Amino acid sequence: MKKVWAFDIGASNGRLMLNSFDGEKMYLEEIYRFPNHPIHVINHYYWNILSIFSEMKKGIQVSVQQGHDKVESLGIDTWGVDFGLLSKTGELLANPYSYRNPQNAKGMEDALQLITSEELFRQTGVETAPINTVFQLYTIKQQNPALLETADTLLLTPNLLAYLFCGEKNNEFTISSTTQMLRTGTTEWETDILKRLGISSNLLAPVKQPLTIAGDTLPSIHKELQIEPVKVINVAGHDTASALAALPLEDDQSVFMSCGTWVLIGVPVNQPVTEDKAMQWGFTNEGTIEGKYRLQKNNMGMWLLQQCRAIWEREGIDTDFEKENYLFEEAEPFRSVINPDDPRFFNPENMIMEIQLYCQETSQPIPTTQGEMIRCILESLAMKYNWVINRLEKLTSKKLKRIHMGGGAIRNKKLCQLTANATNREVVAGPVEASSIGNAIGQWIALGEIENMKQAREIVQHSFSVQHYQPIKSSSWQSAYERFVQLVDETSS
Structure with missing residues (x-):
């Protein structure tokens, strides 16, 4: 039984998963989990990258204490777009900014005076x-x-x-494809964009394909953690790309949903789709573990409910999935709906008040109870996902009959059933830890233990259970x- 460490670091928590493989089946075990949130300091949001790294090392120590010290490799996947900057001597210059930094909106507005959204989309395939x-x-x-x-x-971030x-310094393909700086259909940086914005392209470490070995762990790591050298592998560094690798898509009529703080909805394509409608509807093209692309749209996910929960907890109101499901059933259906991707919900001071204000401004009943708020959020999310899938059908000229949902948010069974109901499509939910499993798949292929993605998906199908939801x-x-x-x-408008 061989083992690998899969670090799946999300925008709300990080975890170390141990993936074991006996040549026929995979087995997944959570070793360590830790919270991860942007830190607000003097009008900026930062990631405490050294704390994240420290927690990752703690995870390895826990693994070693549990007897899992002999592993073949480790891989890391994270959310997209964010980065750190190193000095000439290789030292980290500052805590990385978070994508939730409010200053970025003004930066984008000014940058678009120098290069248009249309040019950016044609050159990179990425939504502005x-x-x-x-x-x-x-x-x-x-x-x-x-x-x-x-x-x-x-x-x-993963690199x-x-x-x-x-x-070792490199930027893996799938995470690089989130930057809006990678030339469409290639693994080359689009230097023209950076030149027009007055930014040196020399900053950018070279792009490496996934399924490659970056290097071995440093001697200082071995000494500190009391481990033997471990290979560090370039897995699909973007968590959505890793999640897609683990979803048992059956045919080209399947759509994937990677569900967490964000929900990313799309279909695999061989080449980027850069037609005008794709840009107008806010779709983007990002890389897959196979070196191809995902035509997808980034959508609001459990962030809305996470923010409401934080407020309820501060007010001393306990909440969990079971209680939320009960409160949901007690509330009137379709009483109020919101556009969950309205910019006002991106990072408000008080999510509950912002949703209430939105409903007031759109002449709808204002959700006042927990149940009304939960139902408003979940029903609105499900309807937005239907909106996205309908447009995916138009862009691909395919009838999408089935939805494969993976990620932590599928633990919310209400969301899965509502998505089936809203879209009138079968939902196949699972595996839950899709990103971690896809991360491990990348390692097993790089190590030569699994031949290709076709074999990997077959192994996933008989290693992990899924749940089916039929539309009501x-x-x-x-x-x-x-x-x-x-x-x-x-x-x-």
């Missing part, structure tokens, strides 16, 4: 959004130019963490969806 690496860099250039002048190397383990048809969904579409059109 203030969170993108390209606009974060331009914001730093405007507001903290000394940092860029001092910087020698930019490493995206920055891998660098701290092995000392109701005329109420159609009338609610029509109201939702009208609301989205009105509030987006």
